[in-house]
Amino acid sequence: MEIRQLYYFIAIAEKRTFTEAASALHISQPSLSTAIKKLENELGLTLLDRSNREVQLTKEGEIFYQKAKKLIDHFEHVTDEMKRLRENGPMELSLGMIESAKYWVPKVLSLFKAEHNDVRIQLMDILSLTDVEKALNNFEIHAAITNQYIDNEEIEAIPIYEERLVALLPGNHPLKNASSLVIEDLNEEPFIICKEGFQTRIDILNAFKKSGVKPNIQFEVERFEISCRLVEEGMGATILPENYVKFDRQASFHVKTLEDPNLSRMVYLAFNKNSYLPPLVLRFMSLVNAFFNGKVNAL
Known part of the structure; x- marks a missing residue:
């Protein structure tokens, strides 16, 4: 399976006709039809119901569409991160946080900056459950410090204190x-x-x-x-x-x-499991855990 095939399938699922999808993709309709048929053969599944003028997704096609969208979102996020790194230099750490974390987050950041002095850090107030989920799922932040209980299969929340x-x-x-x-x-x-x-x-x-x-x-x-x-x-x-x-x-x-x-x-450190987390983000998260486990002291 190739990324190109996922883009093709998503276009058909959203445009609902091979003609419009092919036009949006700037390829010929026969080429698109061949690529999708090859994809179905590789998967061993029928993804499209072609019996009507407008293409309909089968049950399997609907599931594949949702998964493909997540994969493409993740792929594009990683691509954008790498492009930004190449063009703008050091990566940023984007962190959402609740108000009560303001007294200890600077202590952890002082340790982090000692190791990564050239990293730009963005701190944002993200308080409600809706805001936390939106910011993480839209890749607006790398991680969130939150007291919200998050019941979301895409988000992992690690209790910290x-x-x-x-x-x-x-x-x-x-x-x-x-x-x-x-x-x-x-x-x-x-x-x-x-x-x-x-x-x-x-x-x-x-x-x-x-x-x-x-x-x-x-x-x-x-x-x-x-x-x-x-x-x-x-x-x-x-x-x-x-x-x-x-x-x-x-x-x-x-x-x-x-x-x-x-x-x-309970206060959690939350992140999107489908998001690419650069090594420096993982390092910040490890410092948070070490801080509350008494393994480091930034006082």
């Missing part, structure tokens, strides 16, 4: 001196939560549900930074990842541990 969720209270809150809280303590509080589409929202609402408490949601936001500022202004309470707030020494809110085993989240 678990982090607790903590409560944030305004500076003048009656419970500001409490050593810790339980979900029930937030029962009547005006509550600030991330909008739909975020795994953290699901985790928080599940914890409320298991405690038999309905949150008094007053604000739905996209970024943790907005949540923090609303809490500082006394607009309500919220629950955020501990790693996001524990290094903020200038904040005027109170951070409280929540005595609830359900309030934690």
Whole structure:
């Protein structure tokens, strides 16, 4: 099987006639017909139903079309990467990340840059599940640091660490001196939560549900930074990842541990299994794993 045959078959599947496909491919119709028949003979499958004026895909043809598209996408991605490398020099590392990773990602990148000083690095906020899947499947990024649980056969998500969720209270809150809280303590509080589409929202609402408490949601936001500022202004309470707030020494809110085993989240390093990952990307991923396994220290 040749790449050329895959391009031919995809053209027929999308144009639905040999005439239009041949025209788009700039080859003769007999040559195209011969190439497709040869492909079917090699596979031992009938891929096209030629009984109608418009060509229809058989069940086997539909499966082959989906697989061929993925192969061509991957092939073109690799080709583009090699062309860019030849024309623009050192490769880039493109990374999507959640907000709470901002405190440790620079530490790993300092190790990475010590080894690959001439590599350009792109860091992008990619927060929701839809955005993570889209960015990975469209090859917009090499990898994503995400807390989203990804159920996608094209994406592999490697757990790297678990982090607790903590409560944030305004500076003048009656419970500001409490050593810790339980979900029930937030029962009547005006509550600030991330909008739909975020795994953290699901985790928080599940914890409320298991405690038999309905949150008094007053604000739905996209970024943790907005949540923090609303809490500082006394607009309500919220629950955020501990790693996001524990290094903020200038904040005027109170951070409280929540005595609830359900309030934690897993953070993953995700990548597209069908994507070509250059050696430098694999090296970054190995440094992340080493960092959280205690094998390196960038502090």
